[in-house]
Amino acid sequence: MSSGSLLALFGAMLIVALVPGPAVLAVIARTFSSGFSRGLMMIIGITLGDFIFILLALFGLSIISEILGTTFLIIKYASAAYLIWLGISLFKSKSSAEDIKVSKESSLLANLITGLMINLGNPKAIVFYIGLFPAFIDVNQVVTVDVMTIMGIATIAFGSVNICYALLALRAKKMLNNPDASSLINKTAGTIMVSTGALVAIKA
Template identity: 40%
Template sequence: MEFSLTLLNIVAMFLAMVALAVVPDSSTITVVARSMSSGIKHALIIIAGIAAGDYIFIIIAIYGLASLAGTMGAYFEVIKYLAGGYLIVLGGLLWKSKPQQVELKDITEVSWLSNFLTGFFITLGDPKAIIFYMSFLNAFLDVKKATVFDTMTIMLLVTIVLFGVKLGYAYMGVKAKLLFDSQTAKQRINIFAGSVMMVTGFYLIIKI
């Protein structure tokens, strides 16, 4: 098995993913609502759908970047600067953003397939995610040397983080709703995650 990812990069990527995953978003709200209305098993299926959508974005990001690197040659460094700048801007916006009030609405009972597709299309419904993955992965992975095992490792990390964080919210149930309602808590989470994103962006620029 050949890897271009180092152990240090894997650990750093995992910690960054966790920090970003704790920010409550539409997928988190859906998972918690499903858990409260139908139980953990249904929430698990939604998370599986979310992960499947992320897998598609990861594959596009890694091999799309590899193709760009091969085509652009030395000019590919410009892409890295843009990616770093993009992460810094996103982090800054998250840092300054005002937490939005969210509501956990009742969800009609549906099949497991419907649950899976709900999670899947929540992910695919955000086209900015592919840009984020292209920027984020650039900080930890040399896409020109990326292997199948690197891709599988990243997918495994995403799976662990998604199921770990979102299941945590699902198990919290009502307590998670109280967290979503707390403007102070959400502001602190946004500042923390935004800081991680900005540090990742600066790291990407500095290491070029």
């Protein structure tokens, strides 16, 4: 793979990453309500999902998405239901001065798994990668180093953008450091989370 191809691939992924989707909305809501560490764990889970889809696309295993269609569907609706449940819990929660600092209603591992489920619940991401890669690389000549490089590019492109969104949410949260703002944040994050869950559920 040439440096030019890698740079072009990075640019294409970065452009796609900048467009907010269900994963970005979930990261923003989670960071807004529970702090950066939990938002970061969700980002890691989303990135792991990208790794899985990259491997499937590069090695021509998109057929697996059809064979496991029902499994992907279950994951999709399970992640949507969980996001909606989290959103309702946040919306109904009572706020105090401490709520704005950190909310520990879910573990770091739970947030990582949620991010992974959100991504795996969208098997059409494989189609995105299958359509993207041939324009920049010869998929028939891909070796291990190429795979690792592509994963690195995806991590930087999607991960950096998601982290920026999380940091913006964190900054907004710190600017509203009082009980009334905490209530507003919880309700806003809850609304975003419920909307994200609904979007995940209805997205084709």
